[in-house]
Amino acid sequence: MPVEITDWHVDLLRTYLRQDDAKLRPMARMIGAKDELDGSGVLMWAAFVEACHRRFTRKTGADIVRFVAHARIRRGRNAPPIAPGAAEKLIISALAGTRAEGLTELQRAQHIILLSELIEDAAPTEAELEQFLTAARTYAERLAATV
Amino acid sequence: MPVSDDIVAAFRAHLRGDRQEWNRLNEALDRSPATTEPYFAFLTALFAMAVQRRFGNAPTDDEIIDFVADLRSREDVLADRLSADATERMITMIVRDDVMTDDIPRQQTIDIRMGVLTAIIRDEAPDATEIEDLLKGSRALADGLLS
Numbered sequence: 001m002p003v004e005i006t007d008w009h010v011d012l013l014r015t016y017l018r019q020d021d022a023k024l025r026p027m028a029r030m031i032g033a034k035d036e037l038d039g040s041g042v043l044m045w046a047a048f049v050e051a052c053h054r055r056f057t058r059k060t061g062a063d064i065v066r067f068v069a070h071a072r073i074r075r076g077r078n079a080p081p082i083a084p085g086a087a088e089k090l091i092i093s094a095l096a097g098t099r100a101e102g103l104t105e106l107q108r109a110q111h112i113i114l115l116s117e118l119i120e121d122a123a124p125t126e127a128e129l130e131q132f133l134t135a136a137r138t139y140a141e142r143l144a145a146t147v
Numbered sequence: 148m149p150v151s152d153d154i155v156a157a158f159r160a161h162l163r164g165d166r167q168e169w170n171r172l173n174e175a176l177d178r179s180p181a182t183t184e185p186y187f188a189f190l191t192a193l194f195a196m197a198v199q200r201r202f203g204n205a206p207t208d209d210e211i212i213d214f215v216a217d218l219r220s221r222e223d224v225l226a227d228r229l230s231a232d233a234t235e236r237m238i239t240m241i242v243r244d245d246v247m248t249d250d251i252p253r254q255q256t257i258d259i260r261m262g263v264l265t266a267i268i269r270d271e272a273p274d275a276t277e278i279e280d281l282l283k284g285s286r287a288l289a290d291g292l293l294s
Contacts, residue, residue, distance in 0.1 A: 084230075
């Protein structure tokens with residue numbers, strides 16, 4: 001059965017990026033119940049790729065190194081840590097359109113944290129966020145068609 | 148075997164930023180196993196003293212993350228060669244004793260010590276007297292480690 005990107009997936013991503021924890025908690029519980037993980041996963045990765053392309057327009061290694069360090073400092077000690085090597089690999093692979101090799105599934109899942117950090121840096125308006133979500137969905141649907 | 152005058156002379160050229168003289172003296176050094184140990188002991192001591200000089204005794208994790216990101220973003224080759232995690236741990240190990248570095252490959256520890264030492268010296272631009280003090284203190288520290 002093909003992976004479908006639904007309005008619910010987009011709303012989940014919107015809620016996550018708005019850091020609306022009260023709304024996000026019950027939605028996150030539904031991911032398993034609705035067996036929606038594939039759609040959510042594809043959309044999250046697509047959003048991460050879209051965010052990377054917007055943030056790293058010059059695509060230099062120095063920009064990536066500085067962004068990851070900045071994100072780690074901003075998150076501080078109380079949030080789950082970002083592993084810098086894995087984070088840099090994920091960003092490079094997102095920009096190159098390839099799969100980051102040599103990472104554990106846990107390290108691979110860091111793209112969800114990095115996405116949040118990229119959006120926090122970009123500080124989009126509501127209109128910009130909606131435009132971003134639309135672009136991410138379009139890309140996710142292209143990805144989903146190849147799954 | 149203690150640290151030789153030849154080893155100190157080579158590193159003096161390096162700390163002064165005289166790349167040509169560093170290359171000449173470094174390549175002329177005796178590479179027998181007996182002299183390898185003092186060479187790396189001296190590099191380790193220089194690294195430790197430079198880190199102490201740069202960070203003092205109580206740097207925050209954020210200061211170290213920021214420094215390492217700055218160092219790695221100076222050249223793409225440094226970002227590739229110096230792992231952020233390993234470099235941060237090696238610096239932290241000098242100022243605290245709550246990190247382990249046993250898993251870092253030997254060649255990488257050498258690259259990290261050279262990279263960090265070079266960056267600190269370039270940033271702080273010590274005068275000739277300060278360089279001599281650093282060489283003297285490091286030689287004493289290395290000879291203590293070797294004895």
